Amino acid sequence: MGSISLKSVEKWFGNVQVIKGIDLDIQDGELIIFVGPSGCGKSTLLRMIAGLEETSRGQILLDGDDVTHKVPSERELSMVFQSYALYPHLSVEENMGFALTTAGVPKAEVTQKVADVADVLKLNEYLDRRPKDLSGGQRQRVAIGRAIVRKPKGFLFDEPLSNLDASLRVDMRFEIARLHKTLQSTMVYVTHDQVEAMTLADRIVVLKDGKIMQVGSPRELYESPDNVFVAQFIGSPKMNLMPCSTDNGRFLLDGHNGGSLTASTQSPATQVGIRPEHVTLVPGDQGHCNGVVQVSEYLGADFFHHIDCGALGVLTVRTSGATEDIEGKTVGLHFNDDNLHFFDGDQHALKA
Ligand SMILES: Nc1ncnc2c1ncn2[C@@H]1O[C@H](COP(=O)(O)OP(=O)(O)OP(=O)(O)O)[C@@H](O)[C@H]1O
Ligand SMILES: [Mg+2]
Structure with a gap:
């Protein structure tokens, strides 16, 4: 015992x-x-x-x-x-x-x-x-x-x-x-x-x-x-966090496209989080936001791309190491809907 x-x-x-x-x-x-x-x-x-x-x-x-x-x-x-x-x-x-x-x-x-x-x-x-x-x-x-x-x-x-x-x-x-x-x-x-x-x-x-x-x-x-x-402490590289606002069932990213809020997260969110492995790179004008790849770190199995997304800050995206080096390129970032995390003004998660 x-x-x-x-x-x-x-x-x-x-x-x-x-x-x-x-x-x-x-x-x-x-x-x-x-x-x-x-x-x-x-x-x-x-x-x-x-x-x-x-x-x-x-x-x-x-x-x-x-x-x-x-x-x-x-x-x-x-x-x-x-x-x-x-x-x-x-x-x-x-x-x-x-x-x-x-x-x-x-x-x-x-x-x-x-x-x-x-x-x-x-x-x-x-x-x-x-x-x-x-x-x-x-x-x-x-x-x-x-x-x-x-x-x-x-x-x-x-x-x-x-x-x-x-x-x-x-x-x-x-x-x-x-x-x-x-x-x-x-x-x-x-x-x-x-x-x-x-x-x-x-x-x-x-x-x-x-x-x-x-x-x-x-x-x-x-x-x-x-x-x-906890969102940022657990997981490596750590979760990306961006300021956001919510309006009529959509979340808005400062100066970017934003996306639809999922039904469970209708409360007013002030920050949205997404892990580097839950972002897909798409052509520059598509996706929730876009930016310029400042540094691509090659680790063999993975790439960690650090992308300057203007007012949203530098976001980290993980791709397979088998993909091409994209340092210096402009890319679009698409966030997988199911993996978005919304937080209120007190930094508490807004959950279903
Ligand atoms: N004997 C002591 N007298 C006064 N303060 C103490 C004493 N022992 C620990 N502290 C304080 O208590 C706090 C917690 O210390 P603790 O050693 O438990 O931290 P920790 O989480 O184990 O950190 P670390 O990861 O650095 O080992 C610290 O601010 C430390 O300075
Ligand atoms: Mg200790």
Whole structure:
């Protein structure tokens, strides 16, 4: 078991409030990701769940038990840090078995448990080495292994992959996904990398300034963001946003053609959003607007075209890498109707 509930949780450092009333129910076995810009409170919230940081107001429940004021060791949660925090003078085996050994578990049992976990994490051949003789990815696996041997109710990860290079990060991401499938335990994972969040999470919690902006599956956040912040935070390259007005069932783009409003978005919209992958390039005088391609970035599989659309700003359009380079050309932009996102003056999404 390992359900975690946060009830109106707040954190104050002196008279500065950094967590501003968080309510969240994390199901047993779920992989939840906290994502948001630097300083929004991700680590603080995770450390509050771990018991490493006091909770100023509200409650934290673990399997229904109030653990708000319990010390970390009484919470049966294991934390994995960005910095690994391994003991440099101990071997991989000793590092992984450390918590069990200090808890008085017999040596033979510790050896067996460490061997089992080393198997899962493919660390068997490194058990005798010191951390300094391992690569970053291997060290991170040891840190994860050390958390697993304790058989906790849940795992708390604070940016575990951010010290790794790009290709190793992808490998370790896959490892963590595999681990979650194998262990089926609750995982709360902090990152500021929205790709990590999208690829790993059952549900993503988007945080900003100590508040939840939206909670949902990766698909929900991508397809149906609640507000401008989430719309632009999830998805890469980020969603294009343009000022618009609405008139008699049409949305109007400043100085351009605009288009018909869909029936569900009749309320007065002040901004319209469209993702780079939902724009089709058409001849210059057609489409909802047009512009001059300033820069075409070629990434192999894709092109990202940055198109100067005058008063609408520079819009990004994604096309297949197999298409032609169109830098310097004037093009029309057609927005797929089904993929338009309308927002009101308070930056809230206008949904059906
Ligand atoms: N001990 C502390 N005393 C005072 N303020 C703190 C303390 N720890 C954190 N803060 C502040 O709380 C806010 C949230 O910090 P936190 O470390 O949770 O952010 P984060 O979302 O994890 O950011 P990052 O992505 O940079 O790791 C920040 O403004 C930070 O300066
Ligand atoms: Mg942090």
